[in-house]
Amino acid sequence: SLQDNFITTTISLAVDDCTRHWFYLSSTPRTAAQRRATIHEQDAGGAVKAVQQRIYNGRGRNDDLTLDNCSFELLPDCPTALSNGEFYKIQAGDQDLQQRYYDEVKAIVKKKLGCDQVICFNSQIRNAAKIGQEGNIQGYAVGGPHTDASPVTGDALAWSFVQQLKEEGVNTDEFKRYSYLNLWRNISNDPIHDNHLAVLDERTTAKPDDYIPKDLFGDDFDAVQYGLNARHAAHHKWYYFPQMTRTEAILFKQIDSDFTKPGRICFHMSVSDPNAPANAPDRESMEVRLMCFWKDSALNSMPTNDNFQLDLLKEPKTYAMELKSGGGGATTTWTGSLLTGIGSLLSRIPLIGGWLASFMGGSSQQPAEYSGKASDYQARFVSAVTFFSYWPAVAKTWVEGTMASNPFAKGVRVITEALVDDTTGRQRTQAFLPQQKREIVDYLMTNEEYLGVCQKNFGKFVKERD
Numbered sequence: 001s002l003q004d005n006f007i008t009t010t011i012s013l014a015v016d017d018c019t020r021h022w023f024y025l026s027s028t029p030r031t032a033a034q035r036r037a038t039i040h041e042q043d044a045g046g047a048v049k050a051v052q053q054r055i056y057n058g059r060g061r062n063d064d065l066t067l068d069n070c071s072f073e074l075l076p077d078c079p080t081a082l083s084n085g086e087f088y089k090i091q092a093g094d095q096d097l098q099q100r101y102y103d104e105v106k107a108i109v110k111k112k113l114g115c116d117q118v119i120c121f122n123s124q125i126r127n128a129a130k131i132g133q134e135g136n137i138q139g140y141a142v143g144g145p146h147t148d149a150s151p152v153t154g155d156a157l158a159w160s161f162v163q164q165l166k167e168e169g170v171n172t173d174e175f176k177r178y179s180y181l182n183l184w185r186n187i188s189n190d191p192i193h194d195n196h197l198a199v200l201d202e203r204t205t206a207k208p209d210d211y212i213p214k215d216l217f218g219d220d221f222d223a224v225q226y227g228l229n230a231r232h233a234a235h236h237k238w239y240y241f242p243q244m245t246r247t248e249a250i251l252f253k254q255i256d257s258d259f260t261k262p263g264r265i266c267f268h269m270s271v272s273d274p275n276a277p278a279n280a281p282d283r284e285s286m287e288v289r290l291m292c293f294w295k296d297s298a299l300n301s302m303p304t305n306d307n308f309q310l311d312l313l314k315e316p317k318t319y320a321m322e323l324k325s326g327g328g329g330a331t332t333t334w335t336g337s338l339l340t341g342i343g344s345l346l347s348r349i350p351l352i353g354g355w356l357a358s359f360m361g362g363s364s365q366q367p368a369e370y371s372g373k374a375s376d377y378q379a380r381f382v383s384a385v386t387f388f389s390y391w392p393a394v395a396k397t398w399v400e401g402t403m404a405s406n407p408f409a410k411g412v413r414v415i416t417e418a419l420v421d422d423t424t425g426r427q428r429t430q431a432f433l434p435q436q437k438r439e440i441v442d443y444l445m446t447n448e449e450y451l452g453v454c455q456k457n458f459g460k461f462v463k464e465r466d
Contacts, residue, residue, distance in 0.1 A: 008054055010050055012051075013229065015047035016229055017046060021213065021227055025217065037321050049230040065239065070199075071199070073250070077247070080185070082187075091123070105183055106118040108249075109183065109251070112251070113179075115179075115294050116293055119161055120288055121291065123287065124286065124287050125138070126283070127285075144269060145268065146214070146269065147268075159303045172293075175293045176297035178294075179257065179291075180291050182290075183250075183288045186284065193243070195282075195283040196240040196273060197270060199239055199250065199268045200267040200268065202265065205232070210229040212226060213226060214227045222316045222317050257301035374443035375447075381450060385454055386453050388457035403458050404461050412451070417441055
């Protein structure tokens with residue numbers, strides 16, 4: 001029977017030990033000085049417990065495994081026009097192909113969910129045989145159930161997108177609900193035999209007992225996630241879908257603002273299949289993160305300026321450093337002092353723009369040492385300015401004031417110096433010597449492409465002068 005159709009694997013579950021859990025996911029080991037600078041000298045914190053868990057075959061069931069019921073759903077008819085090689089070109093940075101695939105995803109999701117707006121903002125290939133290649137291909141997230149977000153990270157991301165859409169003329173006042181989602185698919189021509197995506201039926205979790213907050217620290221992002229409590233593991237019901245082909249996909253929730261839904265957030269992980277053939281090909285998958293908005297919803301659950309206190313949110317990594325130094329965290333709010341707040345916010349603008357890296361799993365592969373050529377850094381700062389519409393509102397306000405009070409060239413130079421100074425290291429230029437930073441700024445201030453995107457995004461704020 002289907003009830004007996006399962007695989008068994010050992011997973012690592014969190015234990016509620018009355019502490020704040022954390023994990024550092026870095027492309028290079030932290031230095032001794034970096035460890036001493038925070039309260040987190042170890043790369044992981046929080047008690048865990050190994051548990052034997054059954055993962056049930058989700059195929060052939062009735063239709064109760066739906067997105068709003070359990071937080072995930074198999075989409076059996078989800079073809080793509082892209083080839084396997086084209087997906088890898090997306091990972092390597094082909095923006096035209098990425099837009100083609102994003103358009104496919106938007107059409108699929110709009111048809112499935114009936115939402116009014118879909119924004120795709122990040123994609124990631126996973127293939128254990130090519131880790132680190134072609135634009136930072138990653139391995140599989142094995143053994144540890146997790147969510148990629150939490151209500152506060154979802155609210156912050158949705159709020160940021162709303163500001164962008166307002167600038168584009170969209171009437172966001174009509175939005176009543178958002179959902180932050182992931183569309184996950186096989187990109188190989190072969191079915192997936194091993195390292196399946198396993199997803200938890202959220203109806204089988206104990207609320208709020210099972211949701212243990214966890215801070216994730218990456219090279220270019222911080223995120224608040226949830227670990228899964230071992231306390232009620234015997235009641236959890238996990239599923240996988242064996243032999244997934246490239247015409248199928250799994251849609252699962254990172255967080256849904258509608259708190260009346262049984263399925264709002266999906267714990268997930270990769271699981272090894274003990275029955276997989278010894279010569280099974282490596283899993284090749286791509287996930288796309290996206291934000292959906294609805295105008296039609298029985299409940300208005302959108303974050304607003306009145307109910308969402310963005311100015312009181314803390315940046316976890318900076319806060320951990322201030323706690324170590326004995327500070328109380330007064331300047332760690334995302335709209336803190338000009339020196340710490342604006343510097344921190346601007347440093348969040350990743351290579352692909354915006355503060356979206358705070359909610360992504362990707363990491364930068366840019367070198368930490370100066371290459372000796374200022375032109376090597378052109379692309380990242382062109383990209384940062386290109387995505388100005390994604391910057392946090394407080395950073396936009398600072399830019400507007402800077403440009404309004406200066407001639408164009410001087411205003412752009414002040415902003416460029418702040419970006420290159422890279423207060424918290426997320427542009428990967430923080431450790432450069434002052435002369436090296438000046439070389440990059442001087443080069444950018446003579447570069448037509450960089451000045452062009454600055455004119456497009458910042459020029460509108462310059463005041464006419466007599």
